[in-house]
Amino acid sequence: MQTADLLPLVLVLAAVAYGSAYMRSRAVAAPLGGIRNLKALPAYYAARAALWCAIPALIILGAWAAFEGKVIQNIVMASLPAELTPQSAGHASLTLSQISNLAAGKLNPAMVPDGISSAAVLLQELREQSSRFKSLLVVLIAVLGGTFAWTRVAPTINARKSVERTLQRLFFVCAAVAILTTIGIVFSVIFETVRFFGKVPMSEFLFGTNWSPQTALRADQVGSEGAFGVIPLFTGTLMISAIAMLIAVPVGLLSAVYLSEYASPRMRSVVKPLLEMLAGVPTVVYGFFAALTVAPFIRDLALMLGLEASSQSALAAGLVMGIMIIPFVSSLSDDVINAVPRSLRDGSLALGATQSETMKNVIFPAALPGIMGGILLAASRAIGETMIVVMAAGLAANLTANPLDSVTTVTVQIVTLLTGDQEFDSAKTLAAFALGMMLFIVTLLLNVIALKVVRKYREQYD
Amino acid sequence: MSISMSPAETTIEEGKTVGIPFSDDPKFHLRNVEVFYGESPAIKNISLDIARNEVIAFIGPSGCGKSTFLRCLNRMNDSIESCQIKGSLLLDGQDIYDPKRDVVELRARVGMVFQKPNPFPKSIYDNVAYGPRIHGLANRKSDLDDVVENSLRKAGLWNEVKDRLDAMATGMSGGQQQRLCIARAIAVSPEVVLMDEPCSALDPIATARIEELIAELSESYTIVIVTHSMQQAARVSNRTAYFHLGHLVEVNDTSKVFTMPEHELTESYITGRFG
Numbered sequence: 001m002q003t004a005d006l007l008p009l010v011l012v013l014a015a016v017a018y019g020s021a022y023m024r025s026r027a028v029a030a031p032l033g034g035i036r037n038l039k040a041l042p043a044y045y046a047a048r049a050a051l052w053c054a055i056p057a058l059i060i061l062g063a064w065a066a067f068e069g070k071v072i073q074n075i076v077m078a079s080l081p082a083e084l085t086p087q088s089a090g091h092a093s094l095t096l097s098q099i100s101n102l103a104a105g106k107l108n109p110a111m112v113p114d115g116i117s118s119a120a121v122l123l124q125e126l127r128e129q130s131s132r133f134k135s136l137l138v139v140l141i142a143v144l145g146g147t148f149a150w151t152r153v154a155p156t157i158n159a160r161k162s163v164e165r166t167l168q169r170l171f172f173v174c175a176a177v178a179i180l181t182t183i184g185i186v187f188s189v190i191f192e193t194v195r196f197f198g199k200v201p202m203s204e205f206l207f208g209t210n211w212s213p214q215t216a217l218r219a220d221q222v223g224s225e226g227a228f229g230v231i232p233l234f235t236g237t238l239m240i241s242a243i244a245m246l247i248a249v250p251v252g253l254l255s256a257v258y259l260s261e262y263a264s265p266r267m268r269s270v271v272k273p274l275l276e277m278l279a280g281v282p283t284v285v286y287g288f289f290a291a292l293t294v295a296p297f298i299r300d301l302a303l304m305l306g307l308e309a310s311s312q313s314a315l316a317a318g319l320v321m322g323i324m325i326i327p328f329v330s331s332l333s334d335d336v337i338n339a340v341p342r343s344l345r346d347g348s349l350a351l352g353a354t355q356s357e358t359m360k361n362v363i364f365p366a367a368l369p370g371i372m373g374g375i376l377l378a379a380s381r382a383i384g385e386t387m388i389v390v391m392a393a394g395l396a397a398n399l400t401a402n403p404l405d406s407v408t409t410v411t412v413q414i415v416t417l418l419t420g421d422q423e424f425d426s427a428k429t430l431a432a433f434a435l436g437m438m439l440f441i442v443t444l445l446l447n448v449i450a451l452k453v454v455r456k457y458r459e460q461y462d
Numbered sequence: 463m464s465i466s467m468s469p470a471e472t473t474i475e476e477g478k479t480v481g482i483p484f485s486d487d488p489k490f491h492l493r494n495v496e497v498f499y500g501e502s503p504a505i506k507n508i509s510l511d512i513a514r515n516e517v518i519a520f521i522g523p524s525g526c527g528k529s530t531f532l533r534c535l536n537r538m539n540d541s542i543e544s545c546q547i548k549g550s551l552l553l554d555g556q557d558i559y560d561p562k563r564d565v566v567e568l569r570a571r572v573g574m575v576f577q578k579p580n581p582f583p584k585s586i587y588d589n590v591a592y593g594p595r596i597h598g599l600a601n602r603k604s605d606l607d608d609v610v611e612n613s614l615r616k617a618g619l620w621n622e623v624k625d626r627l628d629a630m631a632t633g634m635s636g637g638q639q640q641r642l643c644i645a646r647a648i649a650v651s652p653e654v655v656l657m658d659e660p661c662s663a664l665d666p667i668a669t670a671r672i673e674e675l676i677a678e679l680s681e682s683y684t685i686v687i688v689t690h691s692m693q694q695a696a697r698v699s700n701r702t703a704y705f706h707l708g709h710l711v712e713v714n715d716t717s718k719v720f721t722m723p724e725h726e727l728t729e730s731y732i733t734g735r736f737g
Binding site for chain 2: 264265341343344345346347348349350351352353354357361362365366
């Protein structure tokens with residue numbers, strides 16, 4: 001039986017275990033004078049039986065699925081005659097796919113050596129055996145587990161406790177999945193980054209002012225030296241993010257002030273969702289809005305003013321990105337402004353301060369840490385944003401301070417380095433991981449600062 | 463014998479108040495005041511005079527409308543959208559609710575101290591200087607220093623804080639915070655100070671300090687105090703007004719209210735039969 005069929009079967013068994021344990025617990029309770037005399041409610045005995053039935057079986061199933069392929073592979077490879085034993089890793093994977101294709105009937109047996117075809121037969125056999133064993137074992141364990149729990153339905157045993165404990169562990173496992181994934185991502189990036197720094201010195205990467213990642217593919221190729229200085233990328237990223245923040249912070253903040261202090265409840269109930277809808281627009285839509293509408297408009301405007309502007313400009317990307325992150329700033333600011341206690345507002349108003357004086361002198365300073373947190377979160381969002389800049393900012397790694405020039409960003413370069421047919425061990429592709437690492441560190445720092453600031457703010461009023 | 467001792471009035475009738483609700487030279491002249499939250503009435507046709515430089519206490523069970531009524535006097539109910547106020551409310555003969563009236567000027571004249579101490583998260587100095595700065599009462603730093611010192615002295619807080627005026631106000635004890643709020647209110651030289659249960663969040667010692675302070679302040683200000691503590695009303699006020707379910711049932715000299723109430727409901731309340 002396949003894993004896909006075993007899963008529902010285990011669940012059915014668990015349901016059966018649940019039902020029978022439920023019935024048994026009622027039956028056990030009846031002579032004692034009702035379920036009040038059990039240590040736990042029948043549902044707990046039943047849940048425990050279901051857990052006993054399902055969890056060990058699922059663990060076995062998972063472990064089997066994880067190791068089955070590898071073990072069978074090793075046995076098959078070991079069975080190959082000496083002359084067919086692969087010499088390199090590449091050769092080994094070629095031989096393996098030959099064997100499995102043959103086993104799957106996709107390859108004509110006449111076209112391969114005898115050793116390979118007998119290995120294919122062995123592979124097929126092992127797979128069938130493994131599948132039979134697996135089904136048997138899983139069902140057996142499920143039934144045993146369920147039965148064990150069923151026999152332990154007794155008025156003196158507290159099933160509630162063990163169910164609680166199991167659930168607690170289950171929740172921990174779920175939380176661990178997220179954390180482990182993050183750690184896994186970090187490690188895979190670190191690994192590639194270290195390989196990159198083996199090819200390009202770190203000082204050149206961090207302080208170089210020239211970015212042109214085209215390396216020679218062949219020894220005789222000319223003109224592709226490859227330069228990996230991130231400074232132009234980070235200045236591009238910073239410029240676009242700065243333009244975005246320049247738009248988003250004032251607009252977002254003032255709209256938050258309007259929403260929380262001045263708008264009537266009806267106005268607020270209309271405007272706030274509309275503003276938050278901006279956050280729901282896919283970034284790719286913002287991207288072509290920037291590339292097709294805003295960038296040409298800015299170029300024409302600049303030409304009218306007698307300025308030279310490229311058709312892909314940092315300004316266009318920054319402006320649109322600024323609009324995109326307005327809801328981050330406004331929504332978070334609105335929340336913290338609302339969280340300022342009403343008593344402070346009243347205290348200021350009762351002293352004869354106007355609404356705007358109250359806003360400026362009392363509410364805003366009190367909410368400032370929270371607002372800063374929101375702004376920093378928006379900034380890390382702006383720095384990591386990819387789609388808009390890919391479409392609107394350009395690819396040229398210019399080291400410039402002119403927002404009308406085209407610039408490129410870290411994220412854009414990662415995308416261009418990794419798309420298309422690439423070798424995964426050249427400095428060019430590895431550079432993407434180093435860039436990703438840098439970006440990760442920068443946004444992580446921003447997020448940590450933001451969370452610290454927000455937490456400090458919370459302590460002040462709770 | 464016992465019949466003659468019991469209060470004469472037993473029923474509540476809208477707009478009818480027993481005792482002495484009016485005065486010859488009122489600071490506040492309030493007639494037929496009605497307040498609605500949406501459709502539901504919170505204050506039902508109350509008429510009352512608040513005399514110059516008197517301390518008047520508003521007492522009554524929770525939800526009787528005494529705080530709502532107090533907040534009408536400096537238009538703090540304005541910020542509540544659904545709140546509607548009818549009737550005539552005059553401060554020194556001028557309509558408080560005149561649409562042309564500047565609410566900033568009104569609140570500068572009618573200060574307020576709230577139930578929970580609400581110092582701004584600023585320094586002690588900046589808290590007291592907040593009002594004078596907004597109203598431009600002190601042009602030079604030395605003037606402002608004087609205003610701050612005087613207000614803190616009047617609030618009986620100067621000696622405790624004079625060495626740490628730059629410390630955060632939120633770090634003080636509850637009683638100190640409330641006295642700071644009083645100092646903050648009197649720093650703008652109001653004519654009236656409204657106090658909405660100023661001691662309900664304080665311990666007995668801090669409460670005693672505030673009550674002393676009210677007695678001192680009553681020489682220069684008109685004070686309206688809402689309180690849940692009848693002993694407090696008896697200790698600090700000249701007159702006491704008893705509110706019941708949005709009605710003003712009885713107003714009289716404090717000693718009279720607490721010894722010989724004219725209304726049965728007042729008697730029930732002060733003897734602790736409900737409330």
